[in-house]
């Protein structure tokens with residue numbers, strides 16, 4: 001429709017193509033403005049819960065849209081509706097559908113009602129989970145709400161272009177790149193630039209020479225807090241000056257400062273910045289100043305409370321659309337009547353889009369409410385008070401805006417009031433209620449993990465084999481051999497992290513591999529955990545298979561937000577529309593002191609739902625998980641046991657072929673008296689304690705859960721409890737950490753409670769961090785003696 005308008009204009013003999021573009025942009029700017037105005041009205045009138053809009057940011061985004069090409073990607077935030085409209089990636093109707101929280105993915109393709117409004121995303125997977133070509137349109141990676149949270153991901157989205165351009169082995173991946181010509185466009189608000197992620201990402205993009213063009217939308221405030229409290233010196237352009245590209249280095253940025261209402265200047269700046277990024281992979285930062293926020297930050301609150309009358313007056317005068325209008329009139333491109341007509345027509349268009357979105361949003365729940373009304377009428381005679389049920393049915397029939405939870409609550413009430421009845425009508429109501437509830441859960445809960453051929457659970461397990469004369473090697477050699485196979489087999493695989501490249505990682509798991517595969521496949525990074533993860537997310541979204549290393553598990557805390565907010569939620573928050581099959585490799589559990597022997601597994605299990613978490617007890621197991629995960633397309637974390645790299649293990653004969661199933665515990669030692677459930681480095685301690693316990697006549701069954709997410713999919717531990725009736729959950733996390741999670745899974749989910757003859761026990765580390773002193777480990781982490789005593793006590797119950 002928008003394109004048609006431009007096309008029509010181009011037919012006019014008196015207009016040049018460039019002039020037609022201007023009027024088309026103006027029209028789009030106003031359409032977007034009306035969407036913002038109407039959107040806020042919808043919130044104020046109670047039709048939507050919350051709204052955040054892109055008013056005041058239109059003109060710069062029109063200029064940006066003019067330079068984005070199919071295959072380019074966006075990592076941005078909630079102000080970008082105009083950009084999405086202009087790129088044809090979002091319609092006003094879809095915008096309103098998200099504002100209303102419409103859960104139908106065809107109506108609201110970005111998130112199907114799972115995020116607040118103005119969280120944009122294109123669908124990159126088809127209904128069967130297969131990648132669609134990213135080269136057909138520009139792309140938008142799925143937005144998240146944490147300010148600057150888009151920045152780590154931008155690193156990888158941009159860096160992928162370098163790999164596609166410079167790695168010949170990637171030439172055949174035709175769905176993702178044309179020889180690395182794609183630019184990743186980042187957008188961020190001025191105040192969000194006070195976040196560490198911003199600076200870390202800028203630095204990483206500069207170091208990596210990744211073709212990103214970053215726009216800072218600067219309206220002077222972050223909600224109510226002005227720039228002087230956000231940025232040292234108050235001026236982002238000045239603060240960023242040190243990142244400017246210098247002639248003596250090929251790193252650094254082109255820096256631009258341009259005013260957000262100056263359409264011709266914006267067009268010029270974006271043209272130049274995008275061209276240099278595309279052709280020469282030179283990144284740019286465009287600081288767009290003097291932007292406004294006509295309706296304030298969001299629907300919750302009014303900016304009159306913190307902006308001075310002078311500032312408000314200035315914002316009115318420098319409203320970008322008003323300034324653009326003045327410029328059009330000045331240049332004689334159109335007369336006032338024509339522009340008035342554009343402003344009026346777009347208003348109608350936006351209203352019509354709102355109306356369609358609203359009716360579509362309500363159509364299904366209304367029909368469902370009427371369906372239930374019929375069922376209530378049928379069961380009414382079964383109740384003590386039929387009139388009450390008839391009244392509920394009437395309410396449902398009349399409801400103009402039924403919420404599904406109200407429909408469910410009404411059905412529940414009717415079931416309670418007719419309880420005891422065996423009549424078919426009540427059975428029909430009960431079945432309807434169960435089905436409706438299940439559909440509701442699916443509507444909001446599906447796609448946390450893959451539900452198709454990409455799932456790790458579908459990868460066939462291949463047992464490990466050994467030659468008769470298999471040599472005993474150090475653990476790291478098994479890992480290195482596995483990575484070697486995968487780097488040779490799959491050109492998409494890249495491994496990177498601190499000391500991973502030239503050194504071959506601090507424990508030699510990648511030693512020699514950079515020499516063999518080059519510095520782009522096996523790479524050193526700066527010390528920047530959040531953007532190591534972001535780099536991996538962006539690369540994976542562009543078709544690569546990154547293995548990102550976090551040097552020690554203790555330092556994963558720096559990367560928790562990208563992992564939890566972005567990676568773990570991605571597939572779910574887009575209802576299966578986007579995926580990032582990232583493998584995070586790290587090492588943890590006992591070694592030496594605080595910050596090198598942490599095991600915060602409970603925290604990770606809590607925060608990383610949507611990812612798999614493997615805690616292999618040795619390197620043979622770790623390598624088996626990597627082979628499984630590289631055949632699947634789901635994000636996962638593998639925590640290798642720090643004390644296992646030098647321990648000897650037999651070298652498997654089928655490295656890179658054998659694969660370990662996820663969610664399948666292994667019984668390391670069968671026993672009759674007590675089940676000890678553990679994982680990782682604690683397995684060896686549990687076996688040691690079990691030996692000692694055997695000497696005193698207690699027969700312990702030791703089970704390695706192997707993966708915490710998923711957890712024991714086939715109830716192997718529950719079966720063990722049927723035999724032993726006693727259980728200890730044993731790990732190195734804090735009390736109530738992952739041990740409590742395992743307890744909940746076994747006792748509650750698997751029903752293990754019913755097989756117990758004694759209270760369940762958790763044996764964990766101390767609540768404090770592991771101390772360094774020579775005996776610090778002994779007094780901080782549980783040891784074989786602790787387990788021995790715990791088992792003996794449990795046997796005495």
Ligand SMILES: Cc1ncc(C[n+]2csc(CCOP(=O)(O)OP(=O)(O)O)c2C)c(N)n1
Pocket residue numbers: 079145146147188189190191192193217219221222223297
């Ligand atoms: C990590 C985090 N902290 C706080 C917030 C709450 N919050 C949402 S928007 C915002 C202000 C952002 O201002 P700015 O970056 O200038 O963008 P603008 O909204 O002005 O376009 C804040 C504090 C958040 N979303 N995420």
